[in-house]
Amino acid sequence: ERMATRIAQHWHELAGPAPIPFAIGDAWCAGNLAAYSPDHPALFIDGSAELSPWINITDFARRGGVGVWQTKSEESARRLPGWTSSITSVRPDFSPEVGDILVFPLGWQTKAAVDPAWIGCLIVPPQRRE
DSSP states (O other): OHHHHHHHHHHHHHHOSSOOOEEEEOTTHHHHHHHHSTTOOEEEETTOTTTOTTOOHHHHHHHOEEEEEEESSHHHHTSOOTTHHHHHHHOTTOOOOGGGOEEEEEOOSSSSOOOOEEEEEEEEOOOOOO
């Protein structure tokens, strides 16, 4: 829930008041964003139409979404995941840069002494109307 709230806030700061339309990434991390975000975006697993046949690719290209991933270190969270190439094939006007990634630690909800997960987040903005 904390992750989803923070990412939704980041989306609204950059993309405006429209709800997050799509959560892009693996089923676990993006699925948590889809389930716990107040916007309840559609889950777009790894940016793959094959893995997400319920996604209208044209709608995604027009409305954008949020990519999210989890890693064990800040350094690896700053790397673009492999699925970003499927996003840029649908949105050739979008070229993500490492500097565009929001990275933050997320502590586990446990009393055990464990390192936090690192979350990477990439906004795929809505397409500009011409």
